[in-house]
Amino acid sequence: MSIINYANRIIDFKIVYYGPGLAGKTANLQYIHRCLPNANRGNMISLATGDDRTIYFDFLPVSAVTVRGFQTRFQLYTVPGQVQYNATRRLVLRGADGLVFVADSQFERLRENVESFRNLEANLHEYESTLDEIPYVLQYNKRSAKSGAGDLPRVRPQPADLTGAVLRGVGHRGQGGVRHAQHRIAHGARERVRCRAGEAP
Numbered sequence: 001m002s003i004i005n006y007a008n009r010i011i012d013f014k015i016v017y018y019g020p021g022l023a024g025k026t027a028n029l030q031y032i033h034r035c036l037p038n039a040n041r042g043n044m045i046s047l048a049t050g051d052d053r054t055i056y057f058d059f060l061p062v063s064a065v066t067v068r069g070f071q072t073r074f075q076l077y078t079v080p081g082q083v084q085y086n087a088t089r090r091l092v093l094r095g096a097d098g099l100v101f102v103a104d105s106q107f108e109r110l111r112e113n114v115e116s117f118r119n120l121e122a123n124l125h126e127y128e129s130t131l132d133e134i135p136y137v138l139q140y141n142k143r144s145a146k147s148g149a150g151d152l153p154r155v156r157p158q159p160a161d162l163t164g165a166v167l168r169g170v171g172h173r174g175q176g177g178v179r180h181a182q183h184r185i186a187h188g189a190r191e192r193v194r195c196r197a198g199e200a201p
């Protein structure tokens, strides 16, 4: 849940990168970290196994534009995609203001994508939340990988607005998706807070 500090005029948003193992969630954050100027980024923290699989989460704090006198800051998290770490995934998901679902476009990973998407819905359900309430972006990653490019079947209707925006990209090189996903979801999270505060969109 976004945190508004009226004394310091800062709003913090939590954005969670979700998706199956090896889809490229950590690569997304690494790319964003590489691209941003020092002034806009904090240290990236990665809690990973020896072979670089996320075991708890990655964390990257990013500061962004000032909106109506409030500085906006984004706390970017990734979940561990490996199936056995669901308790950790659920904890990291808690209070998310926006989600980037990083899918692996390779045909043979279709089942993992669908399972991970279902797992996301189930974990949100634990918090009495749904994807209708949280802005999310679907990022079809690994478009450069050799084994084709399968998209998720229609696991749920994809609305045309930001919630469910679909992007296709190459995560580790940032092509066609990483920064775009981050901008879209940042915008969505800000709009959500604005609506909740009763302002016209």
Ligand SMILES: Nc1nc2c(ncn2[C@@H]2O[C@H](COP(=O)(O)OP(=O)(O)OP(=O)(O)O)[C@@H](O)[C@H]2O)c(=O)[nH]1
Binding pocket: 019, 020, 021, 022, 023, 024, 025, 026, 027, 028, 052, 053, 054, 055, 078, 079, 080, 081, 082, 141, 142, 143, 144, 145, 169, 170, 171, 172, 173
């Ligand atoms: N070919 C290709 N490789 C990618 C792409 N994005 C990430 N990778 C590579 O895929 C591997 C796994 O990427 P990670 O970012 O660690 O995957 P993850 O989703 O964080 O995986 P978990 O931590 O296990 O959940 C790494 O070797 C990345 O460099 C991409 O778009 N194309």
Ligand SMILES: [Mg+2]
Binding pocket: 025, 026, 027, 052, 053, 054, 078, 079, 080, 081
């Ligand atoms: Mg990872």
